[in-house]
Every structure is written in C-alpha cells, then in structure tokens.
Amino acid sequence: MINLDRVAREIKTVGLYDIVLQDVQRAAGKNRVNEAEIIQILDENPQLLEDYMQTNVEYNLSNIHLKDIKLDDLKDDCKSKAQLVNVNLARLKELEKYTLDFEQSATLVIIFSIEFFVLFSVQYFIVLLNLKEWQGWIYSLFASTVALAYWYGKKQSRLYAKNKKIYDALYIQTLGLIEELEDAGCIKKSELMIEECEEHV
Numbered sequence: 001m002i003n004l005d006r007v008a009r010e011i012k013t014v015g016l017y018d019i020v021l022q023d024v025q026r027a028a029g030k031n032r033v034n035e036a037e038i039i040q041i042l043d044e045n046p047q048l049l050e051d052y053m054q055t056n057v058e059y060n061l062s063n064i065h066l067k068d069i070k071l072d073d074l075k076d077d078c079k080s081k082a083q084l085v086n087v088n089l090a091r092l093k094e095l096e097k098y099t100l101d102f103e104q105s106a107t108l109v110i111i112f113s114i115e116f117f118v119l120f121s122v123q124y125f126i127v128l129l130n131l132k133e134w135q136g137w138i139y140s141l142f143a144s145t146v147a148l149a150y151w152y153g154k155k156q157s158r159l160y161a162k163n164k165k166i167y168d169a170l171y172i173q174t175l176g177l178i179e180e181l182e183d184a185g186c187i188k189k190s191e192l193m194i195e196e197c198e199e200h201v
Helices: 004-013 015-028 035-044 046-058 076-099 106-128 132-183
Strands: none
Touching: 004 015, 004 035, 004 046, 015 035, 015 046, 035 046, 046 076, 076 132, 106 132
C-alpha cells in the first residue's frame, strides 16, 4: 500500500528525508541519484525503506498511500468488499503509530522526561529546602515513581506489540481484498494511489 514512485520523489525532494537520501547516495556511490535509481536502491536495501517509513510515523505522516474506494460507481457484489477496505484503511491509519519500535517512541521519551523531572524535584526538596530529615521519605517517593514508570512502560510496550500484530494482520487482509477487487475488475489499484503528501505541499 506504499507508492514507491512517491517515496522516491519525496526522498529526493523533501528535506524531511535528507538522512535517508544521504544513505541512498552512499549505497549508490554517488551524490546525484534519480528516482529510478532510488527505487532500485530501496529494493536492494529494504532498511532504507524502513527508515523512510519510520520517519513518517515519527512525524505523524501515513505510510498508507491509498485513497478510500469510491462506492458510488461499484457493482453491488464489489461494494461490500470495498466498504471493508475503506474501514480497514481507516483502522490501519489509526494503528500506524504502533508500527514504531516502542524503544523509539514518544511515549518512552515522555516517561523518561517525567522521571528526570521527578529526580530533579527530589534533589531540590532535599538540598535547597534543607529537608535532610525527610530524605528517606523523599527517596522512597522517587523510587515508587520509578517503579510506576517501569510498570507503565511495560504496559505500553505490550500495547505496542499487540497493536502491531493487529496492524500486520489487517494490512495483509486489506492487501488481499484489494487484489480480489482488482482481479474482479471492480477497481484499479493505480487509481487509488495518493501521489503526494498534502503536508509536504
């Protein structure tokens, strides 16, 4: 469901993907690469495509480059599958943030940020407010927030893993439905492709 022509064009022209472009140039062994060469290098180096997709998820951009299927012009036997594809596409876009590795997610950054804030607050209370007699209680409170943060991190990690599995299964199901609709002559996948990201325009 990813449009490789669009990917190559964006890697070449959109500054957000400069790091990916540099990796593509390194793989090509030259500084100037055209879109066809980028597609070939992405095919040979799947990690570079993963880096592109990861960048999109980090910036809340979708890697689903398909529009919803217009139901008005479809025959009745195609409509139900097309409706399911549209529902699946919406659900995939909701779950897409869970395709990011939890260790690289904003959730983990927020957890660590809160813990650093709590740590500095603890030091403030002990040192600057001269609360040394409360030091044991204050460190106990800090230790409990570390335990709470650890528990919450584990819970979020499981949520990411669970939703990633749901995303993967739904992605495969949706691809199958699109192929069935295309084989039946109901749609042309090429007409559903989104050629450019509105956020980049």
